[in-house]
Amino acid sequence: MNWNDCIERTNTHSVKWSFPAEDVxxxxxxxxxxxxxxAIVEAMNRKAQHGIYGYTTFSDRYFESVISWWKRRFHMDIEKEWISFSPGIIPGINVLLSVLTEPGDGVIIQDPVYYPFYSTIENHGCSVMKNTLLYEDGEYSIDFDDLEEKASHPRTKLLILCSPHNPVGRVWTQEELMKIGSIAKRHDLWIISDEMHGDLVYKGHEHVPLFKGDESLVERSILCAAPSKTFNIAGLQTSILLIPNKDLRDKYNEKLTGYGLMRPNVFGIEGTIAAYEEGxxxxxxxxxxxxxxxxxxxxxxxxxxxxxxxxxxxxxxxxxxxxxxxxxxxxxxxxxxxxxxxxxxxxxxxxxxxxxxxxxxxxxxxxxxxxxxxxxxxxxxxxxxxxxxxxx
The missing domain is CATH 3.90.1150.10 (Aspartate Aminotransferase, domain 1)
Incomplete structure (x- = not known):
């Protein structure tokens, strides 16, 4: 693999490289x-050469590739039934909010944070409750006193956790996750944990999935993940939501079907399997x-x-x-x-x-x-x- 190859991306429908100004x-x-x-290129080529790109569903091999990945990378056992689909993390969070909240409810985020969270919350008539991260001497940490206060509000329904955090790059420790979990349980909050960057962790740090950090959160939490950031395949539009709570999972999948979002991209399935099996x-x-x-x-x-x-x-x-x-x-x-x-x-x-x-x-x-x-x-x-x- 040549990591120094400056591949031309202009005129390829790339959002990143479609900036109108010259020489930027x-x-x-x-x-x-x-x-x-x-391995992903080969999988795409095989599917392209097959020549039929009809409606697509999920195979046992797809589920096995996801389960095996989480076991190898995070030493975590997940169940096939937990795995739900979304074309992207933000569409998935939108669907979850439509199930878990009502207009006027409060949703906590830890800013500065991935900016689509703001509009996603507002789309559902909910209030953005900012648990602003503490910034001191070039480092970020969680303001747990403020988080407790925001969580105690009677209309607060859930926390959207960014783990690892985008944009500040923090990997939350197990101790920090346990503190977050204890606050959520004390105030009966749901947690949506966006773990999109969980595979991209530097030496000396370890990403701890929320369920692993505190197993008692399994029934009140959703983990959002995808091969897209890890393997640079966001355009294949195949994300994964782990929803252990059966009642919530059934409501989520019913909403997803109602919005017509239940079918995966034909190439997305092949790309996910190739990424997790051979990437x-x-x-x-x-x-x-x-x-x-x-x-x-x-x-x-x-x-x-x-x-x-x-x-x-x-x-x-x-x-x-x-x-x-x-x-x-x-x-x-x-x-x-x-x-x-x-x-x-x-x-x-x-x-x-x-x-x-x-x-x-x-x-x-x-x-x-x-x-x-x-x-x-x-x-x-x-x-x-x-x-x-x-x-x-």
């Missing part, structure tokens, strides 16, 4: 600029590449750009960058990087008020592209320093 390096949107595992060697290589890219970016920022502080991620292929010392925020900050450096980041303010002086950088690309983006940013900030001194 997109370091945004959480998909990778790496080709997928050869592990590719993933292990990817993790080494991401480790190198992460350290390269953090070292560069520390040596050349003291105004931009990279928050060391424990997981994900993203780096959350604190740009407070640049003296810009919101749209102005992102416009600066876009117009002066020709680098497109995900805007920090989309993740919540506490992200106004931050941007999110995607490091899942060849190092050559990362280096070019960093050098452009360096030049733009050097000019900015000069102009700011002149104005003073």
């Amino acid at each position: 390096i997109p370091m945004c949107i959480a998909d990778m600029d790496f080709q997928v595992s050869p 592990e060697p590719w993933l292990n290589e990817l993790l080494m590449v991401l480790e190198e890219n992460k350290q390269y970016v953090l070292n560069y920022l520390e040596q050349h750009l003291p105004e931009v502080k990279g928050i060391t991620p424990q997981a994900t292929h993203l780096i959350w960058m604190d740009c407070t010392e640049l003296g810009m925020a919101g749209e102005e900050l992102c416009t600066f990087f876009l117009e002066k450096a020709k680098v497109k980041f995900d805007e920090g303010f989309k993740f919540g008020q506490s992200g106004h002086t931050f941007v999110r950088m995607n490091i899942a690309c060849p190092k050559e592209r990362i280096d070019l983006a960093l050098r452009r940013i360096h030049e733009a900030i050097l000019d900015y320093r000069v102009n700011r001194n002149i104005m003073k």
Whole structure:
């Protein structure tokens, strides 16, 4: 696998590479600029050559591949009956909210957090209750006192947990998960745990699935996962919801059918099986590449750009960058990087008020592209320093 190959993605219907401005390096949107595992390509080719792409269902092999993956990667036993389908995590959470909440209910999120959570909650007439993460000395932690207070509100129904957390890159420890679980049980809350990035964890850290962290949460929790972020196959639209609670699972599947979302993508099933059965060697290589890219970016920022502080991620292929010392925020900050450096980041303010002086950088690309983006940013900030001194 050539991880340094800068594959051309323009004119391929890529959301990430469809930016209208010329000569912009997109370091945004959480998909990778790496080709997928050869095993997945072979599976796609076999299915394409078959020549029939009719309605698709789930085979025993599909379920076995999912169960085996969780057993190997997380040493966790899951039951076939728990496995439910969704074309994506956000559609799945929308369906769950339609079952678990009523207009006016409160839903807790831990901001700055994956921004579709906000609109998903509001779509159902629910209130966004922010349990804002504590940020001190470049590290994030959970404000458990505030979480307890938000959970105790009589209209609070559930918590959407992001584990590992996007965008700050925290891997929650078993102790932290136990504390979250005890609060949820004390106040009769459901937990939807988005564990999309659970496979992308760096050395020295271990992702603990919520059920494993606290088995007593099994009947009041849903785990959301997918091969999409792990294996760069988001376009195949095949996500997995683990719903042990039978009553909730039946209601979820009934709603899913009512919305006409019950059929998987014909290529999505093949891609999932190939990823989980044969993709592990590719993933292990990817993790080494991401480790190198992460350290390269953090070292560069520390040596050349003291105004931009990279928050060391424990997981994900993203780096959350604190740009407070640049003296810009919101749209102005992102416009600066876009117009002066020709680098497109995900805007920090989309993740919540506490992200106004931050941007999110995607490091899942060849190092050559990362280096070019960093050098452009360096030049733009050097000019900015000069102009700011002149104005003073």
